[in-house]
Amino acid sequence: MQDWPPIESAEEFRRLRLSNSKEEYSRSSWAAAPDAVWAEVIDRWPELRVWVAHNRSIPAHLIDRLAADPDPDVRTRIAQKNTLPPAVLERLLDDPVPGVRLAAARNPAVPLERLYRMLAAAADAWTRRQLSERLQRA
Numbered sequence: 001m002q003d004w005p006p007i008e009s010a011e012e013f014r015r016l017r018l019s020n021s022k023e024e025y026s027r028s029s030w031a032a033a034p035d036a037v038w039a040e041v042i043d044r045w046p047e048l049r050v051w052v053a054h055n056r057s058i059p060a061h062l063i064d065r066l067a068a069d070p071d072p073d074v075r076t077r078i079a080q081k082n083t084l085p086p087a088v089l090e091r092l093l094d095d096p097v098p099g100v101r102l103a104a105a106r107n108p109a110v111p112l113e114r115l116y117r118m119l120a121a122a123a124d125a126w127t128r129r130q131l132s133e134r135l136q137r138a
Contacts, residue, residue, distance in 0.1 A: 005031065007032070008037070009037060010045075013033060013048070013052075016028035029054055029055055029056060030055070030056050031057060049071060056081075064085065067079075075092060075097070076097075079095075079104040080103050084107065093110065098126075102134075105118060105130075105131060115134060115138070119131040
């Protein structure tokens with residue numbers, strides 16, 4: 001992994017994220033930024049929230065905030081992170097949107113007994129199939 005310089009402003013994050021340069025695009029996914037930068041991106045460009053969630057360096061408090069975002073795409077992206085605080089993961093496993101719940105269920109930190117409970121409670125065949133496949137890979 002490359003040691004990326006920090007992102008210094010909301011404008012810089014937006015420019016990196018929208019860049020056609022693979023290097024700049026990658027930096028938007030990996031580089032850290034001050035809390036004020038993330039807050040400004042979220043406030044000024046709500047459509048970039050999913051890309052803030054995609055960044056691998058965002059702090060835990062921002063993960064917690066984005067896990068409660070009204071946009072299910074943002075919550076799904078948070079659910080796909082390899083490491084999540086247990087309370088956030090638990091919340092996403094109970095999300096009202098099936099796609100968010102399934103993204104969280106794919107997280108390797110989910111205990112198998114939790115997946116079995118989700119499978120038993122699944123109301124539709126697609127969700128049951130997805131959970132069964134996840135359990136088979138466990």
